[in-house]
Amino acid sequence: MSKLQGSVGKGGQNLPDDVHAVQALLVQIGLKPDPADGVCGAPTIAAIKEFQSRFTSAPDGRIDVGGTTWKKLTEAAAPTSAPATPAAWSGDSSQWTQEKKLLSLEPAFRATIEQVIAALKGQAFQPKIVFAWRSVAVQKKLFDEKKTKVLFSFHNAQHPDGTPNALAVDIIDTRWAWTDAAKTNGFWSALGAAGKELGLVWGGDWTDFPDVAHLQGRQNSELAKVKHESGL
Numbered sequence: 001m002s003k004l005q006g007s008v009g010k011g012g013q014n015l016p017d018d019v020h021a022v023q024a025l026l027v028q029i030g031l032k033p034d035p036a037d038g039v040c041g042a043p044t045i046a047a048i049k050e051f052q053s054r055f056t057s058a059p060d061g062r063i064d065v066g067g068t069t070w071k072k073l074t075e076a077a078a079p080t081s082a083p084a085t086p087a088a089w090s091g092d093s094s095q096w097t098q099e100k101k102l103l104s105l106e107p108a109f110r111a112t113i114e115q116v117i118a119a120l121k122g123q124a125f126q127p128k129i130v131f132a133w134r135s136v137a138v139q140k141k142l143f144d145e146k147k148t149k150v151l152f153s154f155h156n157a158q159h160p161d162g163t164p165n166a167l168a169v170d171i172i173d174t175r176w177a178w179t180d181a182a183k184t185n186g187f188w189s190a191l192g193a194a195g196k197e198l199g200l201v202w203g204g205d206w207t208d209f210p211d212v213a214h215l216q217g218r219q220n221s222e223l224a225k226v227k228h229e230s231g232l
């Protein structure tokens with residue numbers, strides 16, 4: 001990513017090339033500064049503020065040359081270093097770093113989950129992804145242990161070549177995990193509310209098999225279609 005020549009956003013210089021570069025980055029991370037036309041209008045400033053709200057409580061809608069927002073934005077939009085081969089994704093995916101777990105998510109879903117995590121942190125929770133993607137072999141093991149009712153879940157969504165493209169995550173608060181304290185401190189309800197506000201499905205709403213840590217990007221009725229798209 002090249003450097004900005006001038007500031008962009010509210011009260012910025014807003015040179016067309018710079019504005020265009022910023023708009024492209026905002027689109028890449030799932031925000032919508034429409035139209036991405038090199039003109040810095042209200043939607044672009046709103047998108048900048050929305051992005052800033054992920055890391056500051058005082059978003060000002062402005063990106064300065066070499067400033068914190070520029071640094072964070074280029075990092076967030078950097079081409080992911082997601083390994084391209086199935087072998088690089090082997091092993092126990094619950095032990096991966098938070099970053100690798102995020103990289104195993106379908107990109108638009110990943111951007112939404114990043115917003116959920118930011119919202120929870122903003123409420124002083126300590127969210128942590130336990131499972132993002134997992135292999136169908138791990139799913140089978142959980143099925144045999146009666147920890148899941150399905151042999152294919154949105155956690156298993158993948159590209160046909162076997163690399164992860166998951167549409168589900170399980171998120172806990174590091175202090176409480178699945179203990180009663182998670183409920184009494186309101187973590188599950190906050191997780192459900194944050195996810196649903198962004199259009200996700202929360203497993204805590206399932207009456208037959210409540211799954212309070214679970215968020216997914218699609219309706220259960222779409223599971224067969226996603227399985228097919230996964231080449232499984």
Ligand SMILES: [Zn+2]
Pocket residue numbers: 131155168169170211213214215
């Ligand atoms: Zn789950």
